[in-house]
Amino acid sequence: MSLSVVILAAGKGTRMRSNLPKVLHPVAHQSMVEHVIDSARAVDADNIYLVYGFGGDVLKARIQGDDLTFVEQAEQLGTGHAVDMASPFLTDDEDVLVLYGDVPLTKVSTIEKLIQAKQENSMALLTVHLANPTGYGRIVRLGDDVVGIVEQKDATAEQLAITECNTGILLANGGDLKRWLSNLSSDNAQGEYYLTDIIAMAHSDGQTIHTAHPDTEVEVEGANNRVQLANLERAYQLRKAEELMIAGASLRDPSRIDIRGNLTVGNEVQIDVNCIFEGNVSLADNVKVGANCIIINSQIGEGAEIKPNSIIENATIGELCSAGPFARIRPGTVMKTNSHVGNFVEMKNTIMDEGAKAGHLTYLGDAEIGKKVNIGAGTITCNYDGVNKSKTIIGDGAFIGSNASLVAPVTIGKMATTGAGSTIAKDVEDETLAVSRAKQRNINGWARPTKK
Structure with missing residues (x-):
């Protein structure tokens, strides 16, 4: 019927x-x-x-x-x-x-x-x-x-x-x-x-x-005012928390989690307090999510760790990866097996291959980063010229020195190195050192400014 x-x-x-x-x-x-x-x-x-x-x-x-x-x-x-x-x-x-x-x-x-x-x-x-x-x-x-x-x-x-x-x-x-x-x-x-x-x-x-x-x-129960609406919200979240725990997740505090979509979990998943999950999110076996994280429409692979205060949106984090604390992983980003980004690293529309890492204070946008690449602190890909977005390609095993500016479109070859503080605007061949700095001058007798 x-x-x-x-x-x-x-x-x-x-x-x-x-x-x-x-x-x-x-x-x-x-x-x-x-x-x-x-x-x-x-x-x-x-x-x-x-x-x-x-x-x-x-x-x-x-x-x-x-x-x-x-x-x-x-x-x-x-x-x-x-x-x-x-x-x-x-x-x-x-x-x-x-x-x-x-x-x-x-x-x-x-x-x-x-x-x-x-x-x-x-x-x-x-x-x-x-x-x-x-x-x-x-x-x-x-x-x-x-x-x-x-x-x-x-x-x-x-x-x-x-x-x-x-x-x-x-x-x-x-x-x-x-x-x-x-x-x-x-x-x-x-x-x-x-x-x-x-x-x-x-x-x-x-x-x-x-x-x-x-x-x-x-x-x-229905909601006729905002107090009743808040009560329904908490009841819904507690129901979802119970479902997660039955499915194999450990929640540090079931009363401090927000599910705003569909969250699926594997076995031995650990979720700390005050985490928000929006849209469709999957956490594979042995994933750890630190406190105060926001994960939106993303997939987190087996054994990966999202450290506290990180935001992951429309991204794929592979097996054994780590991100954060305070990482921002924006749409279109793929982190492959055992890659790592640390505190205050932002990535957008970037592929980070196996074993690559960016430890801290870095922006990587519209980039392809090869296997086992090391990105030094303070590095940025200059991907936007005010009109167009351009790509940065970094070959396997390359070493990017701290405080580097990579002006896209640009390709850094395999096993190449860029010196700290360099602005790289031309392609760098494989196994080549690229250094781009103004000549240093040491001035004797220079007086510091004094307060007027």
Whole structure:
């Protein structure tokens, strides 16, 4: 049977104190609604309908996907009214899953449990047991059977004592859902069309309401203000930290790591505190990442070490390499096996071959650096003439003296040497020493300036 997902994303989020639609506020560098959309895709939804209201133009500009259909809810008249906006798109012979754009942490496995709970001539409802159910709709049962949901403001004292609560997430047949939505009434304390009222309608129709439950409460928590948003962020990060540790990583402090994308790890990976991983990052076996590092869309090879306070972006770091501390490895850089860059070294669009090293205080841009090359401190490749970028090529085994300026385009031959303090603007042949300095003068009797 086909599956359509309706995601409710029309709320303004007044308590966020923001001009941004509530569902676009981020958790782990991704908007809340994008997390929900990803979950819908993960359960192989055939159609995804995004019901929007406030900030529709911004929402459409930010959220992309050929599989998304945007449905406007011009007036916010309750959750039942919101789902009903998608009714013209729903077919009678499909299942319809309702999710919420501001509830980003529902696990795919939990949604799958809900889908499995639904049987023929029934619907499925995700409920949660809360120690403090204040504010939530209560699940009303007759024996074991769910017969309805009562909202907090409409509940009796006896019903307020119920701790099984509604999450709003449900799965129903499309034809049944459309019929129930068309019969909703706004005769309640809020004057809204409650989606929850369809539970009693299903029971009256003789349908069984099967229930499924999340593993933790945070899976069904939403964010109405920035405090709640921060709580979701921390919950998400702790979940990711636990997944990493189970996968073989040792975290110095699981509460001080930020995953803002997809991080995969091998065995015996060590990650120190305050590290940020963005985009798609992979850490192979025995990788060490020091404190305060930022790694973005990069691959780190087996046995490599990223020392503290380094930034790696769109780069490949090979086996047994080391970078940092305070290294900046920019896009297009490839470090091959056992190469090394030290403190305050910056590289961009550079290939560093096996065994090459640049110990400190160096800029290498648009360069090809051969095997076992030694780059002295203070060396820079002068790769930009104000209009064009040019390449520097350094052959295997070359030795670049400290404080050298290599003016591209230029090639330094194999086993060549450049003297410290030289500006090299012409090609250097293999096994040749190149020295380019002004003649030194020692002036006797020279008086230092004095303060006026």
